[in-house]
Amino acid sequence: MVVRYLSFVFVLVFTFSSNLYAGGLGAGVLPMFDDGTVLVGRETRFSNKLKRNVQVWSDFGGAVDSKDKGDIARTALREANEETANTLRLSYNQVVNSPYTDHHHPSGGSYRMYYVKVSGQKPSLADFHNNARKLRWKSVEKSDWKYIPAQQLLNAVNVFSYTTICPGTNEEIFAPTRAGLRQRTAQSTLYNLINSVKSKPVSPAPKPVAKKPAPVIKREGAAKRATPAVKRPVSGIRKPAPAAKRTAHGVKRKPALAAKRTAHGVKRKAAPAAKRTAHGVKRKPASVAKRSAHGVKKPVLVRKKRR
Numbered sequence: 001m002v003v004r005y006l007s008f009v010f011v012l013v014f015t016f017s018s019n020l021y022a023g024g025l026g027a028g029v030l031p032m033f034d035d036g037t038v039l040v041g042r043e044t045r046f047s048n049k050l051k052r053n054v055q056v057w058s059d060f061g062g063a064v065d066s067k068d069k070g071d072i073a074r075t076a077l078r079e080a081n082e083e084t085a086n087t088l089r090l091s092y093n094q095v096v097n098s099p100y101t102d103h104h105h106p107s108g109g110s111y112r113m114y115y116v117k118v119s120g121q122k123p124s125l126a127d128f129h130n131n132a133r134k135l136r137w138k139s140v141e142k143s144d145w146k147y148i149p150a151q152q153l154l155n156a157v158n159v160f161s162y163t164t165i166c167p168g169t170n171e172e173i174f175a176p177t178r179a180g181l182r183q184r185t186a187q188s189t190l191y192n193l194i195n196s197v198k199s200k201p202v203s204p205a206p207k208p209v210a211k212k213p214a215p216v217i218k219r220e221g222a223a224k225r226a227t228p229a230v231k232r233p234v235s236g237i238r239k240p241a242p243a244a245k246r247t248a249h250g251v252k253r254k255p256a257l258a259a260k261r262t263a264h265g266v267k268r269k270a271a272p273a274a275k276r277t278a279h280g281v282k283r284k285p286a287s288v289a290k291r292s293a294h295g296v297k298k299p300v301l302v303r304k305k306r307r
Contacts, residue, residue, distance in 0.1 A: 027072045027112040028061015029080035029095060030177075031088060033122050036150050036197035038190075040166065041083055041142035045174065057146065057166040058174030059113055060084055076114050082139040085131035087123050090116060099189050101180040113180040115189045122147075150190045157181040 031039040040057045047054045062079040064072065073096040080090055100114045128145045152167040157178050164173045173181075180186055 024109050025064045025072065025075075025111075026061055026109070026176075027064070027076035027079065027114070028059045029076050029090065029114045029116050030059040030180075031080070031084075031090075031116055031118050032150070032190075032193050033118055033147075034120075034197075035122065036194055037122075037147040038150055038153060039084075040146055040148060040173075040177075042144040042146070042171070043142050043174075055143075055171050056174045057169065057171060058177045059180075060142070061111070061113065062141075072112055073114070076112065080116075083142050084145070085128055085135055085140050087128050087131050088118060090118075094118075099185055101183040101185050103176055103179040103183075111176045111180070113177065113186075115186065117193075150193050153181065154187065154190055 033039070039060075041060055042055055042057050044053050045056050046052070060080040060083040061076060062083075064070075064075045065078070068074040068078065073092065077090055077092055077095045080095070081088070094116050095114050098114045098116045100112050102110055102112050104110045125145050125147070128142075132140045132142075146166075146168065148167050156164050156167050157173065164178050165171070166173050181190075
């Protein structure tokens with residue numbers, strides 16, 4: 001049982017090993033951003049288990065060079081700027097004043113990973129590719145870049161398993177990067193980053209912009225119709241005009257009496273029916289006894305007999 005456990009640990013440590021662990025020193029940078037994400041890069045590494053090259057996701061680092069003059073922070077700075085195609089443009093003070101973790105390899109080598117906070121606007125993933133093309137991919141080593149929420153990265157590395165899959169991909173996290181993320185300093189640094197995002201005040205929603213009313217288009221030649229002013233009561237509701245006085249074009253006058261209105265205007269007072277004929281108005285008719293077919297008879301005088 002003990003032998004099986006030790007063999008499992010041995011294979012776990014040597015999986016995805018790099019040249020910097022051949023008894024040497026190395027350093028790198030894991031950039032962190034204000035929105036709670038971290039930046040990782042994809043590169044090709046040799047798998048001792050699979051005996052072939054595979055794609056893994058890791059921080060941005062490499063082995064110590066003679067030009068670094070023994071300063072491990074300068075090694076991390078140089079490697080980080082090279083592998084991000086000079087997109088982040090990190091400074092020495094940013095790196096040397098950041099927290100870090102050390103992962104010691106059984107063969108005698110060690111790797112230091114700095115957790116650098118990058119403030120300001122976060123560059124797009126296209127910026128890394130464009131800058132790498134300008135440099136013709138010299139010393140870039142990474143083939144792709146990815147932003148990962150810090151909480152998802154912690155959830156992935158805290159699950160004890162033989163391999164750790166990078167969130168959002170089907171490829172593994174590089175073993176030295178995973179070993180550094182499991183240490184207490186890395187855990188507390190990433191949790192502080194997550195809590196700082198949660199504690200930020202939420203900016204209020206922008207006020208809706210009032211739309212201006214559409215301009216009224218006046219037609220040429222159209223007469224302006226005067227609308228009588230209607231007094232509004234205190235409640236703000238208009239009092240409708242009487243139905244008898246409203247028309248389609250405005251307000252009309254009080255209608256005249258029906259007996260005095262005609263099609264052409266207003267007539268005078270009508271004459272009595274007895275005095276009206278088809279041609280006009282006749283005189284006062286004579287008594288029936290004195291009328292004939294040809295006109296008006298003279299009154300017949302009746303003589304009284306003398307006694």
